[in-house]
Amino acid sequence: MTLTHPEGTVHGQVGDATVPLRFTDLSTEYGVLRDRAVALDLSGHTLVEISGPAAVDFAQRVLARDVEYLTSERCMMSLVLDDDGRVVDQVLAFGREDGLLLESSVGAGTRLIEHLRAHNDEGVEIVDRSADLTVIGLEGPYAWGVVGRLIDGELASLPFEAVSDTVWNDVEIVFARTGFTGEYGYQMIVPVESAADLWRATLEHVTPSGQEALELAMLEVRQPIPRLETAGDADVIEIGANWLVDVTKDEFVGKEAVLAAFESRQGRRTVGFSGGDVVPEPGARVLAGGEDVGEVVFAVRSVGLGATLGLARVEAGLAAAGLELTVEGAGVTTLTSPYIVPKSWSIPII
Amino acid sequence: MTVDELRAKAAERQQTCSQIKKMIVSRLDLEVEPDWITDDQPLFGRGLELDSLDVLELYVAIEAEFGVALYDSEMAVFGSISRLADEVDPRLRASA
Known part of the structure; x- marks a missing residue:
């Protein structure tokens, strides 16, 4: 962890990373994320550089989406x-001049790198850059305003998943329009030695939010949270993460298994x-009309809904919104996604 | 409700969702198989990665196929296939 956190911050171990779970309390941080903007310490996301003459071929084979033409101005x-066909990780892939930069999900860097090295038939260079690069995020309906005050207002209106190599305070950074929560989101990849300065400068404009508020907001818009959704034997189809897989691609690791699962219906x-x-708890049984039809994947207390919110994995014929089911003796209702409509959907960047 | 009644209710929504997916794939000439699109995945930005021009096309397509005009609707109606199903078939929303 490279960034300084205020006294009282609650940290926790997530996979291979120690991350801030909350800086103050979940309710406050969630509220600021959904109403204004927050800073995110994403140093628990590992950056992995893929380089060498066959870097793109390698990435094209190990990533489930098509990155063949991912330029240095785009991420995906x-x-x-x-x-x-099981999920190893969910990554953000940045096109770079000499290959790609992969950003792992929180705490999943070690697992990702092991997997990449095990599949390195092309002999590309795979370098863990987490010792010299880290990630700071901004998220919220007014995150674009923070970008303007912090770096350059023009960057705020970049298209979704656009990337710009820019300079902040004489330091070269990679700036990207991203987002995990349905709100306006941005990421800044910054050298470790300058990260503390950028973090402090960011906190002059916004308050920080921890992992708990971030993951709650991700759940509310059905942004997959790999560490919570991939336990057990669940495959891509069961998780519902089809949109992070491009089955029209000629070949990628896991494609045959994914197609077999899809075609089996x-x-x-x-x-x-x-x-x-x-x-x-995860694994709690889900009943429909008194019959056991599945289990809880995970659940939390949603600040936005003021109620329990969770994901259940049930037989395909019952995976639909508007059903009254039972979990641990309590009545629950299945929902239509998104469960909370992000404020950013009705606020233009100005 | 019995489990069979719940399955029937789910099937009704899934049928509408399936119809919407086929319409989107056909109208926007997408390469993906309609069933590959999940009921809950995002449609704009993330997910199906539709853009504002696609929205205009979908407005016309939805009115033609379902007889529902969404021109003045908020973007939230395009939050997912299942959310769109609520709009084109209000019976689904009423029974939810």
Whole structure:
């Protein structure tokens, strides 16, 4: 961890990373994220550089989406799958002049790098850049205003997943329009030695938000949270992360298994639910008309809904919104995504 | 409700969602198989990566196929296929 956090910050271990779970309290941080803008310490995301003459070929084979023409002005979210079609990680891939830069999900860097090295048939160079680069994020309906005050207002209106190599305070940074929560989102990849300065400068404009508020907001718009959704044997189809896989691509690791799962039309599917006073544990049984039809993937207390919000994995024929089901004796209702409409959808960047 | 009644109710929504997916793939000439699109995935920006021109096309297509005019609707109606199903078939929303 390279950034300084205020006294009282609660940290936790997520995979291989120690991350700030909350700086103050979940409710406050969530409220600021949905109403204004927050800073995110994303140093738990590992940056992996892929370079060498075959870098693009390698990335094209190990990433589930098409990155063949990913220029240095674009980034793209993609799943990384194993041969059985299980999710290894969800990465943000940045096109670079000499290859790609992959940003892991939180705490998943070690697992990602091991997987990439195990599949390195092309002999590309795979370098963990987390010792010299880190990531700071901005997220919220007014995050674009912070970009203007912090760096350059023109960067705020970049198209979604556009990337710009720019300079902040004489330091070269990679700036990207991204977003995990449905709100306006940006990321800044910055050298470690300058990260503390940029973090402090960012906090002159916004307050920070921890991992708990970020993941709650991600859940509300069905942005996959790999560490919480990939436990057990769930495959891409069961998770519902099809949109992070491009099956029209000729070849990628895990493609055959994903297609087989898709074509079988069997298995379970994931659906959101809300209800009940108690937050059920992962694995809690889900009943429909008294019959066991699935299990809870994970659930939290949603600040925005003022109720329990979670994901359940149920038989495909019951994965639909508007059903009354039972979880641990409590009635719950399955939901239509997004569960909270992001404020950014009705606020233009000006 | 019994489990079979719940399955029937789910099937009704899934049928509408399936119809919407086929319409989107056909109208926007997407390469993907309609069923590959999930009911809950985002449509704009992330997900299906539709843009504002696609929205205009969808307004026309939805009115032609479902007889529902969404021209003045907020972007939230395009939050997902399932959300769009609520708009084109209000019975689904009423029973939710």
